[in-house]
Amino acid sequence: MTRQWQLMREAQTFLNVSRLANNALLGIHSVQVARERSEPIDKVYIEKIDDGIKLLKAMFRALEAREKQEAVSREALSVLYVLSQGRMVSNFGTLKKIIKVSIDELESFKEGRTLSPEEAEGLLEIIANSTSEEASKATSKVRIFMTEAR
Amino acid sequence: MLLLEKKAYDMLSKITFAREFVRKIKLDNVLENYVKSFISWLDTLEERTRNARTSFAEFLRHTNFKEEKPLRNETQQRLLTDILREYEDIEECFYLGVDAFLPLISIWDYQRREPNIKRQHRLLVNFVNELLELSHISEPMMTIIGETYACLPLSWGEIMKHVVFGSYTEMENLCKWVLLAHEIGHAYYDMNAEKFSSDLFPLVIRKLIEVKPVNVKQHEIEAAIYMWTEKWIPELVADCFATKTLGPSFVTQFMLTVLDSRPQFPVLTHPPSDLRVRFMLNVLISLDLPNVDVNFYRNVWRSYCHSVSKPSSLYVLHDDIIKTALDGINFIVQESPVRGKWADVLKAQNALAQGEIPNQDLISIISALSLSEPKIDLRAMYDELLKRHSSDSDTL
Numbered sequence: 001m002t003r004q005w006q007l008m009r010e011a012q013t014f015l016n017v018s019r020l021a022n023n024a025l026l027g028i029h030s031v032q033v034a035r036e037r038s039e040p041i042d043k044v045y046i047e048k049i050d051d052g053i054k055l056l057k058a059m060f061r062a063l064e065a066r067e068k069q070e071a072v073s074r075e076a077l078s079v080l081y082v083l084s085q086g087r088m089v090s091n092f093g094t095l096k097k098i099i100k101v102s103i104d105e106l107e108s109f110k111e112g113r114t115l116s117p118e119e120a121e122g123l124l125e126i127i128a129n130s131t132s133e134e135a136s137k138a139t140s141k142v143r144i145f146m147t148e149a150r
Numbered sequence: 151m152l153l154l155e156k157k158a159y160d161m162l163s164k165i166t167f168a169r170e171f172v173r174k175i176k177l178d179n180v181l182e183n184y185v186k187s188f189i190s191w192l193d194t195l196e197e198r199t200r201n202a203r204t205s206f207a208e209f210l211r212h213t214n215f216k217e218e219k220p221l222r223n224e225t226q227q228r229l230l231t232d233i234l235r236e237y238e239d240i241e242e243c244f245y246l247g248v249d250a251f252l253p254l255i256s257i258w259d260y261q262r263r264e265p266n267i268k269r270q271h272r273l274l275v276n277f278v279n280e281l282l283e284l285s286h287i288s289e290p291m292m293t294i295i296g297e298t299y300a301c302l303p304l305s306w307g308e309i310m311k312h313v314v315f316g317s318y319t320e321m322e323n324l325c326k327w328v329l330l331a332h333e334i335g336h337a338y339y340d341m342n343a344e345k346f347s348s349d350l351f352p353l354v355i356r357k358l359i360e361v362k363p364v365n366v367k368q369h370e371i372e373a374a375i376y377m378w379t380e381k382w383i384p385e386l387v388a389d390c391f392a393t394k395t396l397g398p399s400f401v402t403q404f405m406l407t408v409l410d411s412r413p414q415f416p417v418l419t420h421p422p423s424d425l426r427v428r429f430m431l432n433v434l435i436s437l438d439l440p441n442v443d444v445n446f447y448r449n450v451w452r453s454y455c456h457s458v459s460k461p462s463s464l465y466v467l468h469d470d471i472i473k474t475a476l477d478g479i480n481f482i483v484q485e486s487p488v489r490g491k492w493a494d495v496l497k498a499q500n501a502l503a504q505g506e507i508p509n510q511d512l513i514s515i516i517s518a519l520s521l522s523e524p525k526i527d528l529r530a531m532y533d534e535l536l537k538r539h540s541s542d543s544d545t546l
Binding site: 005006008009010011012018019022023025026029030032033034036037039042065066069070071072073074077078080084085089090091129132135136139142143 | 223238303379380
């Protein structure tokens with residue numbers, strides 16, 4: 001497979017992850033805006049936050065699987081790769097702690113016990129930004145290639 | 151209309167255009183295999199765009215955002231960032247799944263109808279179809295005469311489709327067509343990705359961790375894992391698939407293609423060519439095909455490779471990792487269709503040696519040509535195969 005087509009597949013994987021993380025952020029920030037205005041919370045936002053919790057739980061499981069050297073999905077490997085390139089995965093123990101705290105924060109945020117899930121927001125921002133950026137970089141290279149090929 | 155509302159409008163217009171485009175085309179049995187999934191992907195993108203538009207409408211309602219001045223509230227700024235990122239991601243998805251695919255339909259249609267190219271195209275399609283049948287891949291694949299041998303992966307949600315490309319400048323050099331087996335091997339990999347991910351990746355990761363030198367940092371090991379699992383293993387699977395499908399015919403042409411001054415040099419996207427050739431030769435040995443002297447191929451390759459380079463000492467190319475990966479791939483890629491085809495290839499080879507044009511199927515003839523000396527008149531052979539397999543009266 002040519003390098004450009006490899007990039008295409010890579011971009012698609014990153015975009016799948018970026019969508020989940022960004023969805024969760026959309027949920028968090030929409031809830032915060034609504035709360036600031038003392039407006040009722042739409043359940044769609046809570047569902048988006050739940051998607052984020054699912055993503056973080058999947059990452060937690062992936063880290064555990066990696067520690068036990070068991071099977072890990074391609075998406076999870078891609079996230080770990082992206083996070084590691086931003087030096088976030090300096091060791092799995094720390095990252096697991098951050099994920100655990102983030103999941104607890106999000107659960108508590110949904111129930112209104114936490115006003116600002118800072119750890120979770122930070123982590124989700126990093127995931128969404130870095131995967132979106134990687135996808136963008138890959139797609140740009142594919143675009144150049146496609147233009148030349150045509 | 152606000153700027154971001156216009157963006158949503160533009161994106162929805164593009165989706166409508168794509169849907170209309172597909173509605174108007176005359177479907178054949180190959181395109182049918184793509185269109186249903188493609189339309190369903192357009193539905194998904196439309197829904198995402200509409201949702202993003204709704205998010206922005208909600209945002210406007212809650213924040214009283216005006217285009218005349220920037221937001222001051224930090225939470226609102228963040229929400230706007232999320233919405234913009236969602237638009238950005240949808241646009242990327244649109245590019246990869248729609249912009250990259252739609253023009254190919256026109257090219258496919260042009261190549262199968264245009265008088266000055268349709269017979270060549272038909273011959274290539276027949277060859278790819280024979281390859282798919284031989285390797286028990288039941289999905290028809292769009293085949294296009296393009297710039298180089300390639301397999302374009304299209305990911306439409308959960309569905310993956312592939313488009314295969316042949317090389318325009320090598321259309322008459324039939325020997326080269328066997329390289330398409332590697333490209334179809336990528337489709338095979340995607341169809342069986344779960345198996346490799348669950349059964350092979352953990353073993354390779356374990357080895358990478360076991361053999362890594364102490365000074366290798368976590369981000370470096372993650373990069374090595376990513377390189378092996380996302381890039382190198384798919385390439386090696388495609389190599390194994392091609393070798394088990396076409397045997398020495400593929401290996402010969404592959405050696406010819408990758409022969410360069412740095413056979414031991416690894417790149418992020420592909421393992422070193424020496425490693426790939428050695429793997430193929432080991433697979434060839436395991437196939438145990440009659441009248442195949444694997445040592446001959448091995449010596450030919452070594453004469454160049456060992457003369458110009460030494461094995462890399464990088465830990466990512468440690469023997470234990472390589473052995474684990476290659477044994478695993480060879481085990482998972484179980485079928486060896488070349489075994490059932492090899493007798494025909496030998497017959498075709500005999501006919502060629504006697505100056506005759508073989509009577510066997512396309513795969514056997516092209517495989518035999520790939521093993522033959524360049525003195526054979528490939529042009530005459532090409533014309534004869536065009537006559538046999540793609541007469542003007544043929545239709546897809």
